[in-house]
Amino acid sequence: MTVTTPAVRADAVGKVxxxxxxxxxxxxxxxxxxxxxxxxxxxxxxGCGKSTLLRLIADLDAPTSGTLEIFGKPAAKARxxxxxxxxxxxAGLLPWRTVGENIGLPLEIHGKDKRQRADRVAxxxxxxxxxxxxxxxxxxxxxxxxxxxxxxxxLAEQPRLLLMDEPFGALDxxxxxxxxxxxxxxxxxxxxxxxxxxxxxPEAVFLSDRVVVMSPRPGRITEIVDVGLxxxxxxxxREAPEYYDGVTAVREALHGTTTARPNER
Amino acid sequence: xxxxxGLGWGIxxxxxxxxxxxxxxxxxxxxxxxxGDDGSAGSGTILLPRTHERAMPHVWDMAxxxxxxxxxxxxxxxxxxxxxxxxxxxxxxxxGLVIGVTVGMALGLVMQRWRLAEWGLLPWIIVSQTxxxxxxAPVINSIGNQIDRxxxxxxxxxxxAVIASYLAFFPVAVGALRGLESPDRIHLDLMKSxxxxxxxxxxKLRLPASVPHLLPALRLGAANAVLGVVVAEVxxxxxxxxxxxxxQLAGQASGDPAAPWGPIFGSVVLGLIAAGSIAVLGVGLKKxxxxxxxx
Amino acid sequence: xxxxxxxxxxxxxxxxxxxxxxxxxxxxxxxxxxxxxQAAPLMLxxxxxxxxxxxxxxxxIWEDMLITASNALIGLAAGxxxxxxxxxxxxxxxxxxxxxxxxxAALAVIPIVAITPILNTMFGASSQFGRQAVxxxxxxxxxxxxxxxxLHQTTPVHRDLFRSIGATGEQTFRKLTxxxxxxxxxxxxxxxxxxxxxxxxxxxxxxxxxxxxxxxxASYAKSGHAALAWAYVVGGILIGLAFFLVTxxxxxxxxxxxxx
Numbered sequence: 148m149t150v151t152t153p154a155v156r157a158d159a160v161g162k163v164x165x166x167x168x169x170x171x172x173x174x175x176x177x178x179x180x181x182x183x184x185x186x187x188x189x190x191x192x193x194g195c196g197k198s199t200l201l202r203l204i205a206d207l208d209a210p211t212s213g214t215l216e217i218f219g220k221p222a223a224k225a226r227x228x229x230x231x232x233x234x235x236x237x238a239g240l241l242p243w244r245t246v247g248e249n250i251g252l253p254l255e256i257h258g259k260d261k262r263q264r265a266d267r268v269a270x271x272x273x274x275x276x277x278x279x280x281x282x283x284x285x286x287x288x289x290x291x292x293x294x295x296x297x298x299x300x301x302l303a304e305q306p307r308l309l310l311m312d313e314p315f316g317a318l319d320x321x322x323x324x325x326x327x328x329x330x331x332x333x334x335x336x337x338x339x340x341x342x343x344x345x346x347x348x349p350e351a352v353f354l355s356d357r358v359v360v361m362s363p364r365p366g367r368i369t370e371i372v373d374v375g376l377x378x379x380x381x382x383x384x385r386e387a388p389e390y391y392d393g394v395t396a397v398r399e400a401l402h403g404t405t406t407a408r409p410n411e412r
Numbered sequence: 413x414x415x416x417x418g419l420g421w422g423i424x425x426x427x428x429x430x431x432x433x434x435x436x437x438x439x440x441x442x443x444x445x446x447x448g449d450d451g452s453a454g455s456g457t458i459l460l461p462r463t464h465e466r467a468m469p470h471v472w473d474m475a476x477x478x479x480x481x482x483x484x485x486x487x488x489x490x491x492x493x494x495x496x497x498x499x500x501x502x503x504x505x506x507x508g509l510v511i512g513v514t515v516g517m518a519l520g521l522v523m524q525r526w527r528l529a530e531w532g533l534l535p536w537i538i539v540s541q542t543x544x545x546x547x548x549a550p551v552i553n554s555i556g557n558q559i560d561r562x563x564x565x566x567x568x569x570x571x572x573a574v575i576a577s578y579l580a581f582f583p584v585a586v587g588a589l590r591g592l593e594s595p596d597r598i599h600l601d602l603m604k605s606x607x608x609x610x611x612x613x614x615x616k617l618r619l620p621a622s623v624p625h626l627l628p629a630l631r632l633g634a635a636n637a638v639l640g641v642v643v644a645e646v647x648x649x650x651x652x653x654x655x656x657x658x659x660q661l662a663g664q665a666s667g668d669p670a671a672p673w674g675p676i677f678g679s680v681v682l683g684l685i686a687a688g689s690i691a692v693l694g695v696g697l698k699k700x701x702x703x704x705x706x707x
Numbered sequence: 708x709x710x711x712x713x714x715x716x717x718x719x720x721x722x723x724x725x726x727x728x729x730x731x732x733x734x735x736x737x738x739x740x741x742x743x744x745q746a747a748p749l750m751l752x753x754x755x756x757x758x759x760x761x762x763x764x765x766x767x768i769w770e771d772m773l774i775t776a777s778n779a780l781i782g783l784a785a786g787x788x789x790x791x792x793x794x795x796x797x798x799x800x801x802x803x804x805x806x807x808x809x810x811x812a813a814l815a816v817i818p819i820v821a822i823t824p825i826l827n828t829m830f831g832a833s834s835q836f837g838r839q840a841v842x843x844x845x846x847x848x849x850x851x852x853x854x855x856x857x858l859h860q861t862t863p864v865h866r867d868l869f870r871s872i873g874a875t876g877e878q879t880f881r882k883l884t885x886x887x888x889x890x891x892x893x894x895x896x897x898x899x900x901x902x903x904x905x906x907x908x909x910x911x912x913x914x915x916x917x918x919x920x921x922x923x924x925a926s927y928a929k930s931g932h933a934a935l936a937w938a939y940v941v942g943g944i945l946i947g948l949a950f951f952l953v954t955x956x957x958x959x960x961x962x963x964x965x966x967x
Contacts, residue, residue, distance in 0.1 A: 207601050227607045239598040242702040243620050256606050256616060286702050422809030429810070444830070461829035468829060527717055532725035539948070541901060549912075550928030551936055554750035635816035642818045647912040647925055655821075659913065662824030669828070676821050683817035 152219040154308045154340035155181040155204055160213035162199055162366075172365035173199045177213070179359065179368065183307060186334055186341045188351035188358045190397065196366020197344045201312050204342060205233055217308065229257065231308040232301030232339075236316045238293035240285040246296050247272065247281035253303045271299040274333060291322035298330070302337060309334070309341045315350065324385075327353055331380040348401070352393040353380060360400040370400040430471050437463045437470070469670040477670035478677070490671065493657070494678040501641050501653040502682055504569050508576025509637040509686075513630070516581040520588025524618070525610070530589070541582045549575050553648035568650045576640030580633040587629025591622025623700035627690065634686035642679055654678050752934040760938035768923075768942045775920040776946045778835050779907035782842025783900055783950075789843070790850035791892070797851075798858040807851075815848050820906055823913035837915055842907040846899035850892070857891025858884060893958040900950040908943055920946070 160177040163170050174196040181187050189197035202208045203215055206222040217225035225231065232253075240249045248255075251268045259267075272278045275295040285293055294314055301309060315323045331354060334341050345351050351358045352374055360370040374393045376384065384390050444467075445460035461467060469477075478491040487493070519537065523530040556571035595617050603613045645655030658675040665672050694701065734754060741753040761768065797804040819841055826837035861883055869879045911921030920943045927936035 202601075205601075205605055207604055226605060229607065231605070233602070233605045235598050235601070237596070237598050239596065239602055241599070241617070241620070243623075243700040252616070253606050256603075256608050256612055284699075284702055417805075418809055421805035422813070425806040425810040428806065461826075462831075466828065528721060528725055531717075531722050532729040535726040536729055539951070548940060550925045551750055551933070551940070554928055554931075554933070558750060631816070635818075638816075639818040639820065643820055643909050643912060646820075647909075647921075658821055658824060662828070662914070665824070665828050672825055676825065679821040680813070680817045684813060687812075687816035 151183055153180045153216075154183045154185070154218060155179065155342060156216045156219075157200075157204075158214045158216075160200070160203060160210045160215055162196070162203060162208065163211045174203070174210075174366040177368055179371075181308075181340050181342060183340050184338050186331075186343065186354055186356045188343045188345055188355040189361060190345055190348065190351045190358055190401065191361030191366075192346070192363055192401075194363040194366065195361040196363070197361050198312055199366065200361075201310055201342060201344050205231065205310050229253070229304045230306060231310050232304060232306040233310045234294075234297045234301045234312070234314045236313040238285070238290075238297040240293055240296055240300075242285055245282050245284055246277060246288070249285065249296055250281075250299045250303060252300060257304070267303060271302055274302070274336070275299040275329070289322075291318055291326060294318065294326065295329070298326075298333070302333070302339075305337070307339055309339045311341065312344045313346070314343075316345070323350070324382075328380065328382065330354065335378070348394055348397050349385075352376075352390060352397055353385065358393075358397050358400075360397065369403070372396050372400055433468070433471060436460075437468050466666050466669045469673070473670045474673040474677075477668075478674055490674045494654070494674045497652060497654045497657045497675065498678045498682050500569075501638070501645065501655070501679075502685065504573050504653065505576055505634075505637040505641040505682075505686065508573040508640060509580050509634055511573060511577035512580025512633055512637060513584050515577065516584025516629075516633070517588050519581070519585040520592060521614075523585075523589050524592040534589070537582060537585055548578075549644045549647040553644075568648070571648065572641055572644040572650055572653075575644040576637040579636035579640035583629040583632040583636065584626070587625045588622060591625030591629075592618045594625060595621045620700050623697050627694045627697070627701070630693070631687050631690040634690050635683055638679070638682050638686045654682065750928070750931075750933045752937055756934040757937040757941060760934040761941055764935060764938060768920075768939060771918060771920050771923050771939070772942045772946055774835070774918045775904075775907055775911070775943070776949075778838045778910075778919070779842050779900075779904040779946065779950065782839045782844075782907060783846045783896075783903040785839070786843030786846030786903065787850045787896060787899060790847045790895070791854055793847075794851050794854035794858060797855055804855075811848060811851055814844070815852075819844050820909050820913060823910045823915070827913070827915050832914065833916055835916060837913075838907050838910040838919070841910040842903040845906040846903040849898040849902065850895035853891045853895030853898070854888060857888030860887050860891065890958070890962045893954070893961040897951070897954040897958045900954040901947060904943075904947045904950050908946075 157177045157179040160174060161172070162174040163172050177196075177200060179187075179200075189200060191197050199208070203210050204217065204222060206226040209222075215222045217230055220228070220230075240246075241252070244252065247268045250271050251264045254264045254267060268281065269278070272281050275298055277292065277295055277299070280288065280292065285296070288296070297314065301311075315326055318326065327350060330341075341354075343351070343354060355374055358372045358374060359368055360372060361367065362369045372393070374396075376389060376393060440460060440463040442462060442464045444462040447459055478494070479489050481487050482490045482493040519533065523533055552575055553568065553571045556566045556568065556574075560566040592614075599617055599621075600613070603617055608616070641653065642655040642658075644650070645653040646659055650656060654675050658672060658679070661668070661672040661675060737754055741751060742755065793803075793807060797807050823837050823841050826840050827834075830836040830840075865883055865887075866879075869883055874882070908919070908921040911919045912925055916922075920939055924936050924939045924943070927933075927939065
């Protein structure tokens with residue numbers, strides 16, 4: 148046991164889904180600790196259970212075996228205490244609400260008064276660079292801007308843990324790289340631990356302290372790669388040799404697990 | 413802009429209908445086109461309608477008739493009588509719509525909340541619409557009369573409103589169920605991640621998301637309520653409304669062929685008012701309809 | 708790969724048992740209210756009495772059912788045919804679309820049955836034509852709306868594909884436009900079938916020949932023959948169900964074989 152409680156501690160976590168044709172093991176024997184403030188990516192081919200693991204951490208589904216603790220509490224308690232913020236591949240903004248109202252949604256649901264809400268929304272809008280758009284509606288924004296709103300919303304309750312399920316998966320490469328840089332800045336500013344699901348190797352390496360490599364049938368962790376890049380991540384890093392070393396390391400770890408069907412999606 | 417253009421097309425469409433009517437009246441045979449006629453009266457199958465004045469009055473006669481006295485003597489102009497009758501019909505239809513929307517929303521909420529309730533009720537709700545349960549109208553009226561004689565006051569218009577509500581509830585129930593279930597998985601996950609309960613999810617997510625589904629349902633419900641009232645008035649013989657007036661004037665049509673067109677125009681206007689008021693409601697709820705396909 | 712919704716797991720047989728259970732409970736309550744408690748108003752007879760009347764008078768009920776059903780069927784067939792023609796014209800010529808759209812929208816919200824008495828004078832009171840015309844007019848609307856939507860439903864990628872392989876207009880219609888629109892047609896038919904039955908029946912309230920289910924219900928209800936009136940209602944329900952089941956089966960068949 149370390150002195151600080153880990154942000155996420157998964158101990159022998161497994162998940163089995165019942166289906167018409169029998170049971171499907173989505174995850175088996177997952178062992179993972181995420182330290183406070185640490186950035187961890189989950190990477191692997193489709194069906195490796197990375198999204199399932201994220202949903203278990205978020206208590207959107209319950210594990211069928213093992214224990215899962217968020218900041219030392221059961222996942223359900225952590226959800227009720229709003230210890231984490233979450234963002235998905237789709238921004239998932241409510242179309243009838245303005246950008247500001249979308250960012251403030253969690254605050255509104257948890258009964259924060261109007262003044263507090265307005266202040267926090269202004270702060271968050273500035274953090275993601277959308278101050279001029281608080282009164283716009285989601286359908287007036289580009290995909291990248293919508294995703295920034297979703298990130299601001301996930302930060303509304305000042306969570307110590309951020310869960311992100313391929314948040315940049317649907318964006319073009321330029322926007323993607325821009326938002327990656329933004330995210331590292333935001334994560335550093337907020338000191339939040341991040342669990343980030345992706346299937347882009349460069350993205351995982353650029354963002355993470357550690358990359359968790361997973362493989363399917365049954366979904367499991369096969370290797371954890373320590374990226375070992377400096378805390379400061381900027382555009383120069385994308386051309387640095389140690390970055391390529393990281394990419395190579397993750398790629399080799401991945402290919403060791405997916406030789407059977409390399410290009411499967 | 414789009415509205416004005418639509419209106420222009422609509423006027424053009426109505427004009428072509430009038431042209432068709434008058435054109436056929438001009439060239440069509442007085443006794444219509446009948447096939448299989450063996451010479452005796454009323455035999456054969458009539459294919460095209462009769463064109464003489466009693467069957468097809470001129471459009472301008474219909475219009476002029478609106479401003480003549482309803483039934484001779486001191487009676488007010490037809491248009492005033494029609495307006496009065498339409499007002500009564502509209503009032504009952506509104507009551508029927510309110511009852512129908514209340515029942516429909518309640519059913520929608522219950523079916524959304526409990527899957528078992530959906531399975532148990534939805535097939536019956538759908539079947540109830542595929543069968544002509546408006547056939548119940550005379551029966552419901554008789555039951556109402558009996559309750560009234562039993563001491564509990566049950567005016568006839570209440571029976572009419574109940575029948576109208578029966579026609580109005582269905583689209584609302586189905587629309588509400590569909591609307592309440594329309595939020596994406598991701599939105600539901602989001603609400604769950606906020607530890608939001610059923611009530612909060614309903615108010616912040618399900619109800620606003622159901623608006624685009626509810627509006628067409630309400631428009632259909634309102635139109636059905638008007639239809640239900642007109643039909644119920646006819647079938648149970650309630651006085652004062654448009655339905656009864658229509659039957660009465662149609663009965664005298666051989667002497668006064670343009671007169672029944674008054675209440676027909678009245679019911680057309682009524683249907684448009686019912687649908688129009690829902691459209692106005694839709695404008696009020698504009699912000700919940702973002703992303704809705706502009707059809 | 709997303710997880711199935713496991714929050715509300717019910718055994719699959721509940722799908723069938725639940726509606727049947729609802730029906731049985733409803734019927735039981737009805738019998739309890741009418742036969743056991745004897746509390747019901749006279750016009751609400753017991754389902755048993757209704758069943759007896761239905762069996763006893765099946766011959767005359769069947770005759771009236773045939774009249775109403777054939778009116779509905781003729782209306783449905785004619786209305787749908789005209790609707791498909793109009794939809795095809797509207798899909799090809801935009802001005803026609805613009806002219807028809809507001810009229811159809813208005814038709815959809817006005818009580819069409821109201822014109823039955825007029826039609827009866829136009830075609831003669833002994834003719835069933837008024838009823839058939841009303842059924843046809845009501846059936847027209849959903850078929851027109853759905854077919855028109857279906858004809859607009861081909862995706863750009865499919866159209867581009869057909870252009871790129873040099874398909875003629877007729878080939879494109881036969882192999883692309885028609886198959887795409889077919890499920891929409893059957894959906895429109897399913898909706899129209901119920902409406903046609905209801906309006907054919909309701910039109911009978913507005914005069915015309917003294918036969919048909921609607922006429923019988925109205926006259927027996929007025930004269931206090933409650934069970935017989937209800938037996939006729941059951942006859943109407945049977946017509947409606949028959950129309951619904953046939954068109955729903957048609958729709959099921961068309962959507963199953965539709966291109967995804």
